Amino acid sequence: SGSFPYARSPPDRLLGGLLPDGLDERSCRSRYESSMYRRNPSRKPPPRLVAKLRKHEELQRRCGPNTDAYSRAVQQLRAGESAAEPPECKYVVSISYRGLGNRILAAASAFLYAVLTDRALLVDPSNEMDELFCEPFPGTTWLLPRDFPLASHFNNFTIDTAESYGNMLKNKVFRTDDAPAGTTTTQPPPAFAYLHLDHDYGDEDKMFFCDADQRALSRVQWLVMRTDLYTVPGLFLVTAFQEELGALFPEAERDAVFHHLARYLFHPSNHVWGLVTRYYRAYLARADLRVGIQVRNFDPRQAQSPLVLHQITSCVWTHKLLPEVLAAAAAATEELEHAVPVPGAKSTAVLITSLRSWYYERIKGLYWDRATATGEDVGVHQPSHEGQQQFGKRSHDGRAWAEMYLLSLCDVLVTSGWSTFGYVAQGLGGVRPWVLHKPANLTSVPDPPCFRDASMEPCFHSPHVYDCKLKRGADTGKMVPHVRHCEDISWGLKLV
């Protein structure tokens, strides 16, 4: 119909039941309009996941801010006391930390953990987390109230914090039921535990991924989590969670866990949605094919590197993701023949996202200077070039979110290995990307330049390497068939 111009099939506004009905459309236009912009429909959410989400929304309403249960739980925390067991409501607080891609992966990981452990998820509103996204749960807020007693300490929570789970284990303040016989486990649990699941975490912190530790943690009313990682593959290795995870994400959906979580949780706020839709309509909507290329240079010396440019073009040309340009001599004669549009030739729009404009200028120049062998026209666009990563600046984060989302609306994706920015785009889009290897040095192009990823799932960059049952080091990429090592980071883990 005329009002749904971009989707290939009639849009399914609630994404097969993934989204709850009854939320206000005007306060969050993206929730109901995104299906009009997506050509690639979402994967069908598993029925058990849909049922669990509706139940979890109820829990969020029952335990969330502005409820009696929340007030009582906060009082308990202020008093430094553990709640009567079992407490009526338990919580996971997710600290907002590092780049936007990291923050999105962290919130998705904390949410799945909350769902598995029947806890309410509350997201730290700092770092614009309150302005970039709509509320995901009807009738309540997922934002942690600003007067939360521990909020002023979040910045001081590090690997050394005494209340971290790892340090409480080390200092024997806290014991698991796995402790040697004869030690008591009946001591009351602490009022809260800080879960340090940051990339620099230690062996004790990593015990989080063991069953006995999860049993111990289940007694703690408040868990405050700091992570910059996509810990979901680690949750799939906790035996106690495996049955439920198997039901929520049956075998065919294990490569789409983040896809479902992200489409459920992360809806651009109206301001960001304006950035997305205006850009999409102006530059991408009319093309037959949209190719997104995300260029993330972790080494600033590669902000303008002919070698990286060569890596990108050889990736897209070898795999025929974009038409090749003709050599200069051939182009001269060919151009005359193609002076009128080639009947039936496809038009392609390339969306480049990058902090700088150098690669965009070069790739755009290539397609202007030379004709393509097929006579296809290639338009090259880049929404912004912010120069460098910035913190705490509202317009900067809004642009980053809009660009991740625009990438997710592309039909084909080329991403930069190691980048959580690209992971979010591929997961939201439901697209298995081509991934540019992170260059090992400044003097050579990785060979091959890119690889086709095994799944659209993000990589868990710093997993534990421990067998909880045997209590010794182990390769966690070899424990279950659907959790494997990543190709961009060989020690990382991903769902496939």
Ligand code: GDP
């Ligand atoms: P990662 O560092 O690549 O894993 O991704 P993050 O999103 O966690 O952090 C990078 C941050 O740098 C982003 O959140 C943005 O603030 C900024 N950034 C990186 N690449 C881009 C880009 O292509 N476009 C925009 N607008 N910002 C970017």
